[in-house]
Amino acid sequence: MTRIGVVGLGYWGPNLARNFDALAELAWICDSDSDRLGAFANRYPQAQATARYDDLLNDETLDAVIVATPVPTHYELARKALEAGKHTLVEKPPAMRGEEMDELLQLAVDGDLVCMPGHLLLYHPGVQKLKELVDAGGLGDVLCVYGNRQNLGIIRKDENALWSLGVHDLSVVLYLLGEEPEEAIALGRDFLTPGVEDVVFCYLRFPSGKIAHMHLSWLDPHKMRKITVVGTEKMVVFDDMELERKVTVYEKGPWQRAESYGEWQTRSGDINIPKIPTDEPLRLECEHFLALVRGDGDRQQVAQDGAMVVRALERLTESLGSR
Ligand SMILES: NC(=O)c1ccc[n+]([C@@H]2O[C@H](COP(=O)([O-])OP(=O)(O)OC[C@H]3O[C@@H](n4cnc5c(N)ncnc54)[C@H](O)[C@@H]3O)[C@@H](O)[C@H]2O)c1
DSSP states (O other), X not given: OOEEEEEOOXXXXXXXXXHHHHHSEEEEEEOSSHHHHHHHHXXXXXXXXXXXXXXXXXXXXXXXXXXOSOHHHHHHHXXXXXXXXXXXXXXXXSOSSHHHHHHHHHHHHHHTOOEEEEOGGGGOHHHHHHHHHHHHXXXXXXXXXXXXXXXXXXXXXXXXXXXXXXXXXXXHHHHHHOSOOSEEEEEEEOSSXXXXXXXXXXXXXXXXXXXXXXXXXXXXXXXXXXXXEEESSOEEEEEXXXXXXXXXXXXXXXXXXXXXXXXXXXXXXXXXXXXXXXXXXXXXXXXXXXXXHHTXXXXXXXXXXXXXXXXXXXXXXXXXXXX
């Protein structure tokens, strides 16, 4: 059974520990905060508990390390894990700069190791349905994709809305379109904490001509977790706030009647609500990681997809800062 060590037992790490305890052997838990560590040492008595990350790296029988610490620590911890020959699942984003991500990618290739970013939303069955619809071609030509991730709060002081909220939508937009943007522009304002943008609008343009937009904000009256894909034949909405209609497919689109001499008209047909499984996305993410560790699937693809997200984030950040 794959032996797993989880580092970082704050808000998110315990969810990873719970899943890996069920799916594999949770061999180590690690947190630099002794209170956090103590609480989970009681919950997982079979796992060795330590505040020293190196203890995990020095255990030759440990197969993989799961990094769930704050974002600025990801690159360093992931690099050390890969250098120690451990497969690595790193919370999103695994690095804050494209160069750092390239280094992680190279280490993974050199060691034939998994370096998987924790892009949770990609494992959401609703997003999987979006991907299936886009790839099957039934939407016609996809013209644009836009994401809404807004709410009132949680107001963060260390990470802006782009890094805190945008990573999710960006990973989905790039996954759906399968292209690297040639243009990435972000506009935003730091209303509450100087230097930390609370409201960010992003625009991406792709080599194929497709465009994407993301509205990211924690200063908003609407709680929205929505991604819309506009195709020439159909349009689809994934709405994670909905309980029963996570995905809605609209048979709507533009069309031209032969006798109308190029004039555009619109058409509206059926609205379909496909059944979406209720599987826990995090469980699916952990299962995918374990499958890659076993050698099933393309190990390098997940790291390359993660690198594309980091590069786009970096360009959006530069654009945000330059304004
Ligand atoms: N996928 C998701 O939906 C999702 C949701 C929430 C958070 N996250 C990600 O999970 C990560 C952690 O977020 P969080 O909200 O749990 O943070 P947190 O601050 O609540 O917890 C981080 C924990 O890491 C520990 N830590 C920090 N540096 C360490 C080190 N060098 N060695 C050992 N322990 C260390 C801290 O003591 C703390 O307990 C972030 O990257 C965040 O983006 C992902």
